[in-house]
Amino acid sequence: MKKVFIETYGCQMNEYDTEIVKTILQKQGYGFTDVPDDAQVIFLNTCSVRENAHKKVHNRLAALKHLKRKNNDLVMGVLGCMAQNLRKELLDEKVGVDIVAGPDAYKKLPEMLAKVEGTGEKDFYLTLSEFETYSDVFPTREGGVNAWLAVMRGCDNFCTFCVVPYTRGRERSRDPLNIVEEVKKLADKGFKQITLLGQNVNSYQYEKYDFADLIEMSAKVDGIERIRFTSPHPKDFPEKLLYLMAENEKVCKQIHLPLQAGNSRVLDMMNRTYTKEEFLKLAGHIRTIVLDIALSTDIIVGFPTETEEEFQDTLDVMKQVKFDSAFTFKYSERKQTIASRKFLDDVPEEEKASRITRTIELQRKHSLEQNQKHLGETFRVLVEGKSKKHDQQMGRNDGNKVVVFPNIGAEVGSFVDVKINTVSTNTLIGNTE
Ligand code: SAH
Ligand code: SF4
Ligand code: F3S
Numbered sequence: 001m002k003k004v005f006i007e008t009y010g011c012q013m014n015e016y017d018t019e020i021v022k023t024i025l026q027k028q029g030y031g032f033t034d035v036p037d038d039a040q041v042i043f044l045n046t047c048s049v050r051e052n053a054h055k056k057v058h059n060r061l062a063a064l065k066h067l068k069r070k071n072n073d074l075v076m077g078v079l080g081c082m083a084q085n086l087r088k089e090l091l092d093e094k095v096g097v098d099i100v101a102g103p104d105a106y107k108k109l110p111e112m113l114a115k116v117e118g119t120g121e122k123d124f125y126l127t128l129s130e131f132e133t134y135s136d137v138f139p140t141r142e143g144g145v146n147a148w149l150a151v152m153r154g155c156d157n158f159c160t161f162c163v164v165p166y167t168r169g170r171e172r173s174r175d176p177l178n179i180v181e182e183v184k185k186l187a188d189k190g191f192k193q194i195t196l197l198g199q200n201v202n203s204y205q206y207e208k209y210d211f212a213d214l215i216e217m218s219a220k221v222d223g224i225e226r227i228r229f230t231s232p233h234p235k236d237f238p239e240k241l242l243y244l245m246a247e248n249e250k251v252c253k254q255i256h257l258p259l260q261a262g263n264s265r266v267l268d269m270m271n272r273t274y275t276k277e278e279f280l281k282l283a284g285h286i287r288t289i290v291l292d293i294a295l296s297t298d299i300i301v302g303f304p305t306e307t308e309e310e311f312q313d314t315l316d317v318m319k320q321v322k323f324d325s326a327f328t329f330k331y332s333e334r335k336q337t338i339a340s341r342k343f344l345d346d347v348p349e350e351e352k353a354s355r356i357t358r359t360i361e362l363q364r365k366h367s368l369e370q371n372q373k374h375l376g377e378t379f380r381v382l383v384e385g386k387s388k389k390h391d392q393q394m395g396r397n398d399g400n401k402v403v404v405f406p407n408i409g410a411e412v413g414s415f416v417d418v419k420i421n422t423v424s425t426n427t428l429i430g431n432t433e
Helices: 012-027 051-070 081-086 106-119 164-168 176-188 211-219 239-247 264-269 276-289 308-321 338-342 349-372
Strands: 003-008 041-046 075-080 099-101 123-125 146-150 193-197 226-230 254-256 294-301 325-330 378-386 392-396 402-406 415-423 427-432
Touching (some): 003 012, 012 041, 012 106, 012 146, 012 193, 041 081, 051 075, 075 081, 075 106, 081 164, 146 176, 176 193, 176 211, 193 211, 211 226, 211 239, 276 294, 294 308, 294 349, 325 349, 378 402, 378 427
Parallel strands (some): 003 041, 041 075, 075 099, 099 123, 146 193, 193 226, 254 294
Antiparallel strands (some): 378 392, 378 415, 392 402
16 A cells, blocks of 8 residues: 655645545545655645745755655655645756645546656646535544634635735635535544634625524534634624624634734735724624633734834734734745735845734733633633643633643543633643532
């Protein structure tokens, strides 16, 4: 049996796609290995979102080159967003790439592998499809606590900094009945939590079903205890979904709401289609409807022409909203994007570095403050496993925060109540009740 080694980079959508790829290859009789040296096929499922994502993969390919020298029959492939973004350039690289396949091309992989294995010819397949949703490929997953589930593919928002619309093509939603069937299979496998994925889940629409309908249908599946989703877009967060979150116990009270920047002029240049004031209003509104909501965000510093004063607006929004956590990035110019064509990447690296440091520091302060509010509270925790310290276990609360408690031998996938007595920026610590 030929064995495949797959390594995944980038977002949860890529994690999900790796499971799709595995399922497609498994049907063709391929097996899998965690050790590159044992593999006859090596695939890297890649990300293009920032330059360091590309760098990582280039370095990895260079590091794997010696295996190719040892075994000329080894097939090396680049999948995912970087494949779509760089195309043929990857085949021409000196690192011995044989296959390049974009995110909508995975059903072609068996054919591509057969060609490369049979003739030794390199192959690439990139056409972005407007229809491919892999709805007929239910990923075979090992049991676990959380399962990712893509409910839509692509993105039509064209934020000017972002490469995703070019690497993943037009937005399309999957049939909700088909999604619910997949949720049932996950419940049968013992998964307790599902996370519904889309680049902008607010615009999920399939015939008369919107995203809130889909969540409600998924929540009816017995065995699934928690439903999360990522990411909604601040421009059109559905009111109906907020009420569903407030009322339905299975829908976790946690929203990842990407701010990107706090200044309205910068937001306009980013094509985010909301202003600073609108974002603040939305965050306030969410908090009045879904009490105890955990809010997280994404922030980009140093977008073209962003001044120090404008950057202060980002810090100001952070101070007003007090996010529970944030992912922060330095602007990284991406090929093909509107920003790369229209704007000069003119904020100096030192300035980006200074802004990101200040953003991270402020966020750490807020994360700690938010966590301190939880002192003395008791949370229902879904157990994920052992903590770093072997005498402790860990899991997550409804708000997706990591909760650590003494090792009581709680089963992975079970629920325990933990009363919090100590907190840090990233963790809540307590005792079981
Ligand atoms: N669809 C998701 C985002 C996917 S990309 C959403 O809209 O929430 C994840 C994050 O990467 C983005 O939210 C953004 O903060 C960051 N990002 C995207 N392109 C970037 C770029 N060119 N430079 C720096 N950060 C970027
Ligand atoms: Fe990129 Fe914007 Fe689409 Fe998110 S919504 S994937 S940031 S274009
Ligand atoms: Fe995800 Fe990276 Fe592609 S963030 S959608 S894998 S560019």
